[in-house]
Amino acid sequence: MPRVWDVPVHDSTRVRDARVAAEEAAALVGLDESRTAAAALVATELATNLIKHAHGGQLLVDTVAPPSGRGGLVVQIVAVDHGPGMADVRAALGDGFSTAGSLGAGLGTCRRVADDFDLHSVPGRGTVALARVGAAAKADARETVAARAGGVNIPFAGAQRSGDAWTWVRAGDRLTLMLADGLGHGPEASRASTAAVDELHRSAHLPCAEVLRRLDRALRGTRGAAVAVAQVDTGAGRLWFAGIGNVGARLREGDSWRHLLSRPGIVGVHRPTTLRETEVPWAADRLLVLHSDGLPSRWVPPSDPGLPACDPAVTAAVIVRDASSSARPVRDDTAVAVLSPTQPDRP
Structure with missing residues (x-):
């Protein structure tokens, strides 16, 4: 019976819970130390963003089949909020972008270390950010599926x-x-x-x-x-x-x-x-x-x-x-x- 982690993130004390959830999910699918660290980093960054930019939200951590259907299970981390949303998603994904006075490396870092990363945001409705981390670092060439x-x-x-x-x-x-x-x-x-x-x-x-x-x-x-x-x-x-x-x-x-x-x-x-x-x-x-x-x-x-x-x-x-x-x-x-x-x- 697979475990699912639903972490409400409304203050900084829950960032640790998000990181621990990612580490436990990584152990469940057998990730090595470096990929476990990548999953923990992604969960930490996404949880921190929920506090800084959305006044809190929800982090869902699960183990799922990868989109290609090839290989074993991967760790899926989804951050969901009802916050102000982003007017320029492309800019927000670039390193150095910030709306909270920080270094702005969070989403860019997540995008680099995750096997899959995607983000949907609408001003006034909120943001959903997704990352998956598997056993191997992100490949340059991707299998095309219909x-x-x-x-x-x-x-x-x-x-x-x-x-x-x-x-x-x-x-x-x-x-x-x-x-x-x-x-x-x-x-x-x-x-x-x-x-x-x-x-x-x-x-x-x-x-x-x-x-x-x-x-x-x-x-x-x-x-x-x-x-x-x-x-x-x-x-x-x-x-x-x-x-x-x-x-x-x-x-x-x-x-x-x-x-x-x-x-x-x-x-x-x-x-x-x-x-x-x-x-x-x-x-x-x-x-x-x-x-x-x-x-x-x-x-x-x-x-x-x-x-x-x-x-x-x-x-x-x-x-x-x-x-x-x-x-x-x-x-x-x-x-x-x-x-x-x-x-x-x-x-």
């Missing part, structure tokens, strides 16, 4: 483990994304969703409906889970989706959004006899969002035209941030996973 997946997972009430889980598997032109919401929350919910993750890695070569049948068998003996499975074949330009239970799925097609419907039931407890797959075209203007019911049912899809070009985990974090606030806290474990076409590198 689609990518990412997400965030937030445990309910600061628990160490979330009852939600998401994962994805790449096989050639086909990418399979799954999100599982274990019934309730706590260790038993986490056990169910973790069983779904383990089985997905054995069954991702199968069609969505057959994956759900395999998951149903794997989750018997647990309290069960709501599960959504999506597959995209970038070569064929097709997307398939099937879901069971109270999990949400929305697909952006150009400027509009549509719901992809799941069947009633609980995987591992009560699977519907008939499972239908939704098949739709997949193109460069598509964006798929899977989410658990920790996200309010009436959440509003992001309208920022620049967001789809961001790392999908950044998009997921922005969705969670904009759907909740201190006045409307999440009411359950909350996971959001995003599947998007690969966009050209942004300047």
Whole structure:
């Protein structure tokens, strides 16, 4: 059952907690001393920025599959705030830039030492910064992939483990994304969703409906889970989706959004006899969002035209941030996973 660190950062005393969370996550995925130090540095800089520039925020530390789908797990660090935002993101990423009288090396340093770094900021709405640190230093040449997946997972009430889980598997032109919401929350919910993750890695070569049948068998003996499975074949330009239970799925097609419907039931407890797959075209203007019911049912899809070009985990974090606030806290474990076409590198 994977650990998730949700660190509220509202004063300087929590910067140490952020660093320790990154170090513990690094130990979990087996990073060496130098890469552990890089993860700790990134967490420290992002937490410090939350205090200096946003009057506090939230730092999420998790272990995830890298965007390329190659290699082992990496440490993902996401800083989320409702602060003033940045008018010039490009300038903020340059060394020497500062709005707080500091040396301004924080974001530039994070960008250099992390394997992946991305940032989305809108004046008046806040900022999301993302970094991933893996076993090796950032390579100069990157593998080009036609689609990518990412997400965030937030445990309910600061628990160490979330009852939600998401994962994805790449096989050639086909990418399979799954999100599982274990019934309730706590260790038993986490056990169910973790069983779904383990089985997905054995069954991702199968069609969505057959994956759900395999998951149903794997989750018997647990309290069960709501599960959504999506597959995209970038070569064929097709997307398939099937879901069971109270999990949400929305697909952006150009400027509009549509719901992809799941069947009633609980995987591992009560699977519907008939499972239908939704098949739709997949193109460069598509964006798929899977989410658990920790996200309010009436959440509003992001309208920022620049967001789809961001790392999908950044998009997921922005969705969670904009759907909740201190006045409307999440009411359950909350996971959001995003599947998007690969966009050209942004300047």
